Amino acid sequence: xxxxxxxxxxxxxxxxxxxxxxxxxxxxxxxxxxxxxxxxxxxxxxxxxxxxxxxxxxxxxxxxxxxxxxxxxxxxxxxxxxxxxxxxxxxxxxxxxxxxxxxxxxxxxxxxxxxxxxxxxxxxxxxxxxxxxxxxxxxxxxxxxxxxxxxxxxxxxxxxxxxxxxxxxxxxxxxxxxxxxxxxxxxxxxxxxxxxxxxxxxxxxxx
Amino acid sequence: xxxxxxxxxxxxxxxxxxxxxxxxxxxxxxxxxxxxxxxxxxxxxxxxxxxxxxxxxxxxxxxxxxxxxxxxxxxxxxxxxxxxxxxxxxxxxxxxxxxxxxxxxxxxxxxxxxxxxxxxxxxxxxxxxxxxxxxxxxxxxxxxxxxxxxxxxxxxxxxxx
Numbered sequence: 496x497x498x499x500x501x502x503x504x505x506x507x508x509x510x511x512x513x514x515x516x517x518x519x520x521x522x523x524x525x526x527x528x529x530x531x532x533x534x535x536x537x538x539x540x541x542x543x544x545x546x547x548x549x550x551x552x553x554x555x556x557x558x559x560x561x562x563x564x565x566x567x568x569x570x571x572x573x574x575x576x577x578x579x580x581x582x583x584x585x586x587x588x589x590x591x592x593x594x595x596x597x598x599x600x601x602x603x604x605x606x607x608x609x610x611x612x613x614x615x616x617x618x619x620x621x622x623x624x625x626x627x628x629x630x631x632x633x634x635x636x637x638x639x640x641x642x643x644x645x646x647x648x649x650x651x652x653x654x655x656x657x658x659x660x661x662x663x664x665x666x667x668x669x670x671x672x673x674x675x676x677x678x679x680x681x682x683x684x685x686x687x688x689x690x691x692x693x694x695x696x697x698x699x700x701x702x
Numbered sequence: 703x704x705x706x707x708x709x710x711x712x713x714x715x716x717x718x719x720x721x722x723x724x725x726x727x728x729x730x731x732x733x734x735x736x737x738x739x740x741x742x743x744x745x746x747x748x749x750x751x752x753x754x755x756x757x758x759x760x761x762x763x764x765x766x767x768x769x770x771x772x773x774x775x776x777x778x779x780x781x782x783x784x785x786x787x788x789x790x791x792x793x794x795x796x797x798x799x800x801x802x803x804x805x806x807x808x809x810x811x812x813x814x815x816x817x818x819x820x821x822x823x824x825x826x827x828x829x830x831x832x833x834x835x836x837x838x839x840x841x842x843x844x845x846x847x848x849x850x851x852x853x854x855x856x857x858x859x860x861x862x863x
Contacts (some may be wrong), residue, residue: 557726558854565799603813640799647727648839
């Protein structure tokens with residue numbers, strides 16, 4: 496049976512998405528620790544289907560500023576992936592990556608901006624590779640685009656661009672253990688169009 | 703603040719003074735403030751898309767410029783406003799992400815601005831202030847006492863119109 500919107504996903508579909516989330520997060524942690532040359536610990540991710548307003552609230556409310564890195568997915572799967580990180584975590588990643596200098600997210604240099612874009616690229620490729628490997632589908636992510644702004648303004652973008660029937664989003668919540676062992680949240684949004692979601696589920700043997 | 707009315711995405715409300723409205727974090731969406739200074743009546747709508755699709759059941763009419771604006775005018779009329787006295791201030795319509803090699807990505811902000819202008823012209827409502835376009839999010843406060851629209855942003859400061 497074809498899915499018409501994300502509300503119709505059942506437990507079996509969710510399990511598959513969780514598995515994608517697990518593998519993706521594992522890959523992402525490995526890539527990130529290679530990039531930073533530091534051990535990065537990631538807790539087991541939570542995968543939920545939420546509507547846009549709930550995602551906005553989960554991210555600290557509409558006016559909370561976060562760093563967003565967006566990639567458009569083309570190929571067999573059409574959609575949008577967005578990676579959202581707290582400014583403090585971005586600053587500490589950049590300081591580790593670029594060596595010591597204090598980073599202000601409101602005033603990023605070109606180098607810092609492109610480093611963020613690369614972090615997003617690594618993180619999101621980890622997930623898109625997980626999907627591609629599990630499903631044998633061909634996925635071509637675009638060059639990442641970076642924006643730092645209020646989450647409310649960022650989150651309507653995937654919904655509008657994909658033209659969803661409903662405004663549900665696949666929300667993958669990652670908790671990292673930071674360098675001082677503090678917990679840091681970084682979240683991934685996966686917004687495929689409905690045809691792509693059906694194609695994905697079909698090639699994974701469900702639906 | 704007394705009687706602050708929060709307008710969510712694809713919502714609209716109207717009220718007579720004293721009242722204030724807020725809608726948070728407009729990206730490519732547009733906040734439309736309509737104001738009648740003779741009766742101090744205001745309405746704020748938060749639209750997401752330019753045009754309502756035809757024949758769609760359970761349509762959220764306040765989601766679209768072409769259905770939200772007439773709904774706002776009608777609601778203000780019920781509160782005693784005359785269309786001739788109503789003016790508009792608008793904010794939003796940004797392009798939040800610049801995706802390389804894809805010029806159509808994020809074009810909805812510009813399409814929203816265009817649609818809002820066309821629909822307001824159709825109803826002969828004058829736009830007296832606009833803070834639209836560019837690449838950043840905006841929170842809009844709107845006050846029925848003065849008709850002022852306050853636009854706040856994360857990185858570009860605050861402006862009053």
